[in-house]
Each structure stands twice: as C-alpha cells, then as structure tokens.
Amino acid sequence: MTEKSRLLKAWEWHEQRLPIGHWLDHSLGSKYPAPKNLNYWWNFGSLALFMLVLMIITGVFLAMNYTAHTSMAFDSVERIMRDVNNGWLIRYMHANGASFFFIVVYIHIFRGLYYGSYKPPREVLWWMGVIIYLLMMATAFMGYVLPWGQMSFWGATVITNLFSAIPGVGDAIVTLLWGGFSVDNPTLNRFFALHYLLPFVIVGVVVLHVWALHIPGSNNPLGIEAAPADKIPFFPYYYAKDAVGLGVFLVVMFAVVFWLPNAMGHPLNYEKANPLVTPPHIVPEWYYLPFYAILRAIPDKLLGVIAMFGSILILFVLPWLDRHPVRSATFRPIFKIFFWVFLANGIMLGWCGSQLAEGLPLILSRVGTFWYFFHFIVLLPLLSWVETPKPLPASISQPVLSPAMKPAE
Amino acid sequence: MANTAHAHAAAAQGETRRDFLLHSTIAVGAVGGAMMVWPLIHSMNPAADTLSLSTTEFSVAGIAEGSGITVVWRGKPVFVRHRTAAEIETAKKDDTADLRDPQTDAVRAQKPDFLILVGICTHLGCIPLGMKATEPRGDFGGWFCPCHGSHYDTSGRIRRGPAPANLEVPPYTFLSDTTVRIG
Amino acid sequence: MRKIVLAAAAAFVLSSPVMAAEEIKPMKRTWTFDGVFGKFDKQQLQRGFQVYKEVCASCHSVQYLAFRNLQDIGYSEDQVKVIAAEYQVQDGPDENGDMFDRPGRASDRIPKPFANEQLARASNGGALPPDLSLMTKAREDGPNYVFSLMMGYTEPPKGFEILPGMSYNTYFPGHQIGMPQQITDDRVTYADGTKASAEQIASDVTAFLHWAAEPKLEVRHATGIRVVLFALLFTVLAFFYKRRLWARLEKH
Numbered sequence: 001m002t003e004k005s006r007l008l009k010a011w012e013w014h015e016q017r018l019p020i021g022h023w024l025d026h027s028l029g030s031k032y033p034a035p036k037n038l039n040y041w042w043n044f045g046s047l048a049l050f051m052l053v054l055m056i057i058t059g060v061f062l063a064m065n066y067t068a069h070t071s072m073a074f075d076s077v078e079r080i081m082r083d084v085n086n087g088w089l090i091r092y093m094h095a096n097g098a099s100f101f102f103i104v105v106y107i108h109i110f111r112g113l114y115y116g117s118y119k120p121p122r123e124v125l126w127w128m129g130v131i132i133y134l135l136m137m138a139t140a141f142m143g144y145v146l147p148w149g150q151m152s153f154w155g156a157t158v159i160t161n162l163f164s165a166i167p168g169v170g171d172a173i174v175t176l177l178w179g180g181f182s183v184d185n186p187t188l189n190r191f192f193a194l195h196y197l198l199p200f201v202i203v204g205v206v207v208l209h210v211w212a213l214h215i216p217g218s219n220n221p222l223g224i225e226a227a228p229a230d231k232i233p234f235f236p237y238y239y240a241k242d243a244v245g246l247g248v249f250l251v252v253m254f255a256v257v258f259w260l261p262n263a264m265g266h267p268l269n270y271e272k273a274n275p276l277v278t279p280p281h282i283v284p285e286w287y288y289l290p291f292y293a294i295l296r297a298i299p300d301k302l303l304g305v306i307a308m309f310g311s312i313l314i315l316f317v318l319p320w321l322d323r324h325p326v327r328s329a330t331f332r333p334i335f336k337i338f339f340w341v342f343l344a345n346g347i348m349l350g351w352c353g354s355q356l357a358e359g360l361p362l363i364l365s366r367v368g369t370f371w372y373f374f375h376f377i378v379l380l381p382l383l384s385w386v387e388t389p390k391p392l393p394a395s396i397s398q399p400v401l402s403p404a405m406k407p408a409e
Numbered sequence: 410m411a412n413t414a415h416a417h418a419a420a421a422q423g424e425t426r427r428d429f430l431l432h433s434t435i436a437v438g439a440v441g442g443a444m445m446v447w448p449l450i451h452s453m454n455p456a457a458d459t460l461s462l463s464t465t466e467f468s469v470a471g472i473a474e475g476s477g478i479t480v481v482w483r484g485k486p487v488f489v490r491h492r493t494a495a496e497i498e499t500a501k502k503d504d505t506a507d508l509r510d511p512q513t514d515a516v517r518a519q520k521p522d523f524l525i526l527v528g529i530c531t532h533l534g535c536i537p538l539g540m541k542a543t544e545p546r547g548d549f550g551g552w553f554c555p556c557h558g559s560h561y562d563t564s565g566r567i568r569r570g571p572a573p574a575n576l577e578v579p580p581y582t583f584l585s586d587t588t589v590r591i592g
Numbered sequence: 593m594r595k596i597v598l599a600a601a602a603a604f605v606l607s608s609p610v611m612a613a614e615e616i617k618p619m620k621r622t623w624t625f626d627g628v629f630g631k632f633d634k635q636q637l638q639r640g641f642q643v644y645k646e647v648c649a650s651c652h653s654v655q656y657l658a659f660r661n662l663q664d665i666g667y668s669e670d671q672v673k674v675i676a677a678e679y680q681v682q683d684g685p686d687e688n689g690d691m692f693d694r695p696g697r698a699s700d701r702i703p704k705p706f707a708n709e710q711l712a713r714a715s716n717g718g719a720l721p722p723d724l725s726l727m728t729k730a731r732e733d734g735p736n737y738v739f740s741l742m743m744g745y746t747e748p749p750k751g752f753e754i755l756p757g758m759s760y761n762t763y764f765p766g767h768q769i770g771m772p773q774q775i776t777d778d779r780v781t782y783a784d785g786t787k788a789s790a791e792q793i794a795s796d797v798t799a800f801l802h803w804a805a806e807p808k809l810e811v812r813h814a815t816g817i818r819v820v821l822f823a824l825l826f827t828v829l830a831f832f833y834k835r836r837l838w839a840r841l842e843k844h
Contacts, residue, residue, distance in 0.1 A: 036841060057449065058449075061449050061452050061453070064452070064453060065452070065456075075656075078656050078726075079456065079458065081808070082457070082458075082656060082661075082807055082808070083456040083457040083458040083459070084452055084456040084457075085448075085451045085452050085454055085456060085457075086448035086449075086451055086452050087452055087456070088808040088812065089448055089812070089815070090448065090449065090452055092812075232841065236837060237837065237838065237841070240830065240833055240834040240837045240838070241834055241838070243434065243438070243826075243830040243833075243834065244827065244830045244831045244834050246830075247823060247824075247826045247827025247828075247830050247831070248827055250823040250826070250827075251820055251823045251824055251827060254816065254819050254820050254823055255816075255820060257816070258812055258813065258815065258816025258817075258819065258820070259628065259813070259816060261812070262729060267729060267730050267731050267732050267734065268730060270726040270729040270730035270805075271722075271726070271730045280765075428833075428836075430829060430832055430833040430836060431833050431837075433829050434826070434829040434830050434833045437822070437825055437826045437829055438826055438830075441822055441823070441826060444822075457660070458658065458699070461658070461660050461698060461699035462699050463699075464697070464699075468687075471687060
C-alpha cells in the first residue's frame with residue numbers, strides 16, 4: 001500500500017465515525033452551492049469570520065500577560081508593549097483589529113441593507129446578525145476598558161451610567177454593574193471576565209448565522225432566487241475570490257497596524273485612569289459615534305437612552321418595515337437614493353458624535369436622529385407601498401447572456 | 410449539483426492537476442500563517458524585564474554554623490547552608506562513594522563553609538526539607554524531599570530515592586568575604 | 593460603489609477626535625522616525641537623554657524606562673551599568689526590616705524624582721509634573737506638540753491675565769502652564785559637541801521622549817515592510833489564480 005492510500009484509508013475510517021470533513025464540505029465547501037454572481041461586497045462575511053478568529057487568538061495571548069487590577073492593568077499593558085516578546089505587535093493587532101472588525105461588519109451590514117438581504121426568507125439570518133453586532137459592541141466596549149487609561153475609565157463611567165436612566169431601578173442596576181459605588185476594581189475584573197467570555201458567545205451565534213444562511217442560501221446582487229444552474233460550489237470559487245479580498249484587506253490593515261497603530265485610538269488612553277479628573281472631551285471609539293450622537297441629540301436622559309438603544313433594536317423589525325417584494329436596490333431607484341442618504345446621514349451622525357454637543361453639531365445630530373428613525377419608520381413602509389421597481393431579470397444568467405446564447409430550458 | 414455551471418466547466422476543460430498559481434498561492438498563504446504563529450508562541454517566553462531580573466545579592470555574615478537561610482533567585486528558593494566541619498568532612502569523604510550523579514564536593518562549593526544550592530528537588534520540583542533544625546534531613550544528613558522520598562547528602566548530592574541528579578548549584582560569585590551574588 | 597469607499601474614508605477622517613476649536617495646532621517638524629522607513633537617530637536620543645537627565649529629571653519621571661532600555665539607544669552593557677550606578681535606588685527591607693539605598697542596576701527602572709504624587713505637588717506649588725514616558729503618545733500629534741510646547745513660551749498677549757506662578761505658553765491648552773520655560777540656548781553642554789541651540793535641545797529631548805513612549809518603533813517599521821510586501825505577494829497570486837479559476841465559468 002502506498003503512503004497516500006494508507007492516509008486516505010485512515011481518513012475514511014475516521015469519516016465513517018465522525019464525518020467532520022463531510023460536514024465542513026457541506027457547510028463551507030464544495031457541496032455548498034452559492035450564486036455565481038456574488039460581487040466583492042460579499043467578501044465581508046468571510047472577512048468578518050477571519051477577524052473574529054484573529055481577535056480571539058491575539059486576545060488569548062494578551063490575556064496571558066494582562067493583569068485585571070486597577071493598580072496594575074495599565075502597567076501590565078505597558079509591559080506587554082515594552083517587555084513581552086512581540087507584545088507590541090499582538091496588542092496593536094488586537095486594538096486595531098477591533099476597529100477593522102467593525103469596518104468589515106459595517107460594510108457587511110450595509111451590503112445587506114443595499115441588496116435587501118434581510119427580506120424573506122432570511123429574517124432569522126438577519127436577526128442573528130443583529131445579535132452578533134450587539135454582542136460585538138458589548139465586547140468591544142468592555143475590551144476598551146481593560147487598559148485602564150483615562151478614556152477607558154471615563155467611557156466605562158458614562159456608558160454604565162446610561163442604565164441609571166431606567167426609572168425606579170436604574171441606580172440599583174448601575175450599582176450592580178459596577179459592583180460598588182463607582183467604576184472600580186470589581187468593575188474592571190468582571191469586564192475582563194466578560195470580555196473573555198463574549199467572543200465565544202459570538203462564535204456560537206455565528207454558527208447559528210451560518211446555519212440560517214444555509215437554509216435559503218446566499219442572497220445575490222440581483223436579489224432574485226438563484227436557480228441551481230446559476231450556482232457554483234463555494235469551494236473553490238469563493239475561496240479563491242475571498243482570498244483576493246482577504247489579501248487586499250490584510251495589506252490595508254497591516255499598513256495601519258505597523259504605521260498608524262494609534263490613529264484610531266484616543267491619545268488620552270495613554271494616561272492612566274484618574275477617577276478625580278474627567279478629560280475635557282470624552283469620545284467613545286469611532287464605531288459607536290453615530291449612536292453616541294443620537295444619545296446626545298435628545299435633551300431628556302431617559303428618552304436619549306431609549307433612542308440610542310432603539311436605533312439598533314429597530315434593525316430587528318426591519319424585515320417588516322421594508323415589505324417591498326423586490327430585494328436588491330439595483331431595481332429600486334427611489335430606495336437606492338434613500339439608501340445613500342441613509343448612509344451619508346449615518347456618517348454625519350458619526351461626525352456629530354465626535355464633536356462637543358453644542359452649536360452646529362448638536363443641530364445636525366438632531367436632524368440626523370430624526371432622519372434615522374424617519375428612514376425606518378416612515379420612508380421604508382411608504383416605499384414598500386408606492387415604489388415601482390424596474391423590470392427584474394428572469395434569472396441570474398439572463399442579464400449577462402445575449403439572447404442567442406440563452407440556454408434552452 | 411450535476412447541472413451546475415461548474416460541473417459543465419470541469420467536464421469540458423478537465424481539472425488541471427499541477428496548477429502552479431494555486432500551489433504558490435496556498436504556499437504563500439500557509440507560510441504567512443505560519444509566520445504569524447511564532448510571534449504568538451514566542452510571547453509566552455520570558456519577557457525582557459523577567460530576563461533582566463536574574464541576579465540576587467545577599468550576605469552570609471549572619472548565618473550561624475550548622476544552620477542556613479533560603480533566598481529567592483528567579484522566583485526559586487536558594488539554600489545557603491553554613492556547614493559544620495563534620496559536614497564538610499563527610500561530604501569530602503563521600504566524593505569516592507557510589508554516587509548516582511558523581512561530583513566532588515570541591516566542585517560544588519566555592520568556599521567549603523558555604524554550600525549554595527537551588528532548593529528544588531531534581532525529581533519533580535518539590536522543595537526538600539532540611540533548612541530548619543526541626544526538619545528531617547534524610548539518611549545522609551543533608552536534605553530530604555518529602556514528596557517522593559529523595560535523600561541528599563551534605564553536599565546536596567542525590568544518594569537515595571527517585572531524583573536523577575544532584576541539587577543544582579546556581580552560578581554565583583563572592584563579591585566580598587560575606588556578600589554573594591547569584592546569577 | 594466607489595461612493596461607499598469615499599464615504600467610509602470621509603467618516604474615518606471626520607470621526608477622529610477633534611479638539612476644541614480655539615486650540616492652536618502645534619508646529620510641524622520632520623522627525624527621523626517619520627515615514628515608512630523612519631528610524632531613531634541614536635546620537636540624538638543620547639543627547640535627548642542628557643537633556644532629560646540635566647533639565648527634566650528634577651521634576652519629571654520616566655517611570656516605564658529601565659536602565660537596561662538605554663542599550664537600545666546605543667549604550668553598551670557596561671556603559672548602562674555605569675549610568676545605573678550613578679543613581680541611588682531604594683531596596684529592602686534588609687534583615688533588620690529597614691529599607692536601604694543601593695546603587696542602581698541595569699534591571700532597575702529609572703528612579704522617580706518624587707516618591708509620590710503628594711510630594712510632587714507639594715514641591716511644585718500644587719502642580720503635578722506629569723510622567724513623560726508616554727507623553728508623545730498621550731497627546732494629539734505628540735512629538736510636534738511636545739516640541740512646540742517647549743518652544744512655545746512667549747510674553748502673554750495684551751490683556752491676558754496670568755495667575756501668579758504660571759507662565760504663558762502658546763501651545764498649552766488654556767495657555768497657562770505651571771512649568772516655567774526650561775529650554776533656552778546652551779541650557780546644556782552636549783557631550784558630543786553638538787551646538788546646543790534651544791531648537792536643538794527641544795528636538796533632541798522630544799526624540800528621546802518619543803523613543804521612551806514607543807521603543808519598538810524601529811522594529812515595527814522593519815517588520816511592517818516585510819509583512820505588507822508578503823501580503824501584497826499573496827494578493828497578487830490569489831488574484832491571478834482567482835482569474836484563471838473563474839475563467840472556466842465564463843467560457844460556458
């Protein structure tokens with residue numbers, strides 16, 4: 001028997017008992033058919049998975065050198081940066097990785113919004129995605145607290161204080177979150193524990209997300225159902241395509257990690273937390289800024305908090321707000337315009353969130369908050385009724401084939 | 410899947426077995442991934458500050474004959490015993506005994522009066538007894554490891570029990586008659 | 593689709609934290625550590641360390657620097673031992689339970705001028721001289737800011753009320769700073785004979801402080817070049833492979 005066939009036999013023996021290869025091949029391999037017309041915006045799903053894995057791996061190695069205690073956390077991070085072998089690399093990858101994870105996931109979300117990927121029969125798939133996004137926000141928030149810099153401390157103070165807006169039990173909840181009467185060592189300790197836990201919860205929801213994806217299969221840029229003839233195996237075609245996207249993405253991410261590692265962080269987080277001095281201008285990490293702007297746009301504490309959480313939770317009901325039968329914005333000229341307006345509005349809100357809440361930024365953040373909810377609550381239901389779509393192609397092959405080459409079916 | 414575009418294509422063209430582009434892409438990707446692994450693994454090795462803290466200084470002036478002190482070097486206990494003349498004599502006499510890990514006492518103690526040893530049993534890392542007067546010193550008057558019953562003599566050499574080697578002598582120098590630096 | 597890329601880029605630029613409007617942007621300088629291939633000038637770092645020792649160290653600590661780190665800026669192991677031994681470091685307790693001072697060793701951190709924050713404030717009219725070991729990373733545009741701050745002492749503009757014990761500084765937020773002007777021409781005499789203009793001194797100590805804040809900058813740049821080139825190679829190979837693979841589909 002040759003070496004190769006012996007290995008093959010061993011593999012088959014194992015497959016008969018635990019068909020892990022079979023399972024992978026069907027879920028992410030050659031037995032998983034995907035529409036052949038997926039464009040490069042579809043790369044960001046697999047990129048998000050790549051980032052999740054990278055974050056968990058770098059995070060585990062950081063945790064080996066990190067000390068979750070108020071008197072030692074900042075110093076232990078500096079020790080990672082200075083003394084631990086390659087510690088600076090691992091930490092910069094993790095810190096910038098968080099930002100790039102969000103960049104990838106935001107593009108993934110907006111791709112779904114543009115092509116109507118949340119519409120039937122993919123509502124539960126969309127829900128799982130929103131849950132992943134919420135878990136990511138919680139995880140990133142707690143991770144940002146761990147270095148125990150000034151922004152860590154005051155970010156933690158401000159965000160946990162959001163819950164004090166809840167009538168009646170607000171203060172009790174905040175005390176519970178803190179484990180004391182201010183953000184202090186018990187808070188840091190539990191944030192570390194949860195920051196380590198939540199990524200694995202995310203992995204679990206990602207499994208559900210991919211499972212839900214496999215029931216109807218991928219949406220595609222045309223938004224019409226893909227006939228079996230218009231599908232190609234995920235492996236090797238989308239492995240090859242995703243590899244190209246991964247390469248481009250890595251070049252960009254590494255450029256930031258190696259040359260602008262602190263560009264997306266706040267300088268004041270290189271100052272140790274001081275519970276007696278609030279920095280003049282507290283800003284959250286960039287990925288929260290639009291929601292921070294919504295929070296500050298509303299002059300009432302409770303309503304501001306409700307609006308902020310509502311702005312994310314509204315995504316859960318999006319499939320029932322936009323009931324237009326056509327998925328892809330390609331065939332919905334009016335929706336397409338408002339998609340870009342919505343995106344621009346989100347970016348404007350992000351800018352407002354980075355400014356002091358006064359003057360023009362405050363006015364703009366109020367306009368932007370109004371538009372955010374107007375888009376979901378009024379515009380999308382209205383367009384579902386009134387918008388006439390462009391004619392849809394009969395199949396994915398049709399737009400790319402000349403009539404003469406059209407396969408006889 | 411029989412009627413997918415892929416199947417048509419593969420049947421018409423035939424799979425190209427030796428695909429240089431595919432192999433080089435996979436190779437570069439794999440090498441890249443492997444090169445990411447080493448920095449992560451290496452981060453578990455001792456850090457620069459840990460490596461730099463490798464010396465310990467102490468004085469032997471206050472140690473009475475027949476007793477000893479334990480100092481910490483690199484997080485490990487180091488036994489410093491001020492040996493009696495009888496202990497030194499026994500140790501030298503046993504240079505010629507049947508030893509598992511043969512070493513002469515002269516090699517193990519720079520100054521015969523002071524025996525300096527890493528206080529970790531060479532079997533599985535327990536700390537042998539014998540530094541306090543009340544503790545058992547084993548059948549050979551040196552140290553006795555209670556974990557698995559290794560007996561060390563007055564030169565710290567293994568004489569009986571499962572330990573394979575003598576108690577380690579750390580690198581040290583006498584900076585003066587009474588000051589010692591380990592490491 | 594290009595719009596999304598542009599919009600994302602705009603979001604990134606716009607969302608970077610913006611300081612209060614009245615703040616003055618620091619002077620722009622070129623540093624040897626700027627750019628893709630940026631490196632520290634070890635001669636300059638040694639001069640900067642001299643400035644730190646002779647001018648800054650009486651009030652400011654560099655708590656994350658150990659003497660052994662000075663080997664990175666071109667001192668030999670033996671020179672570092674000599675430098676360390678010039679300092680007294682508290683150690684102990686000894687056999688009698690007393691703390692004692694001993695000469696510094698390479699593994700020691702550079703001692704702080706004040707034992708604690710309260711003493712530092714008491715010795716400086718209530719102001720706390722901040723630790724400098726991360727200063728260039730803890731401020732927006734750090735190296736330029738630190739340089740500008742040291743060169744930014746001027747007479748206050750007409751009508752500007754200066755509190756007693758404070759100095760006017762163009763680049764300090766609020767313009768009133770507790771630290772008097774320190775950097776002037778010939779404040780130090782350089783061991784290597786470099787002419788000690790105020791600008792030279794300020795830029796040398798800034799470079800030193802940036803090294804103190806980001807000691808791994810050189811290895812980061814060097815590693816980055818290799819990693820990015822490798823990722824580019826992977827991308828190009830993957831692109832051509834993808835194109836070949838997908839060409840099969842388009843024929844049918």
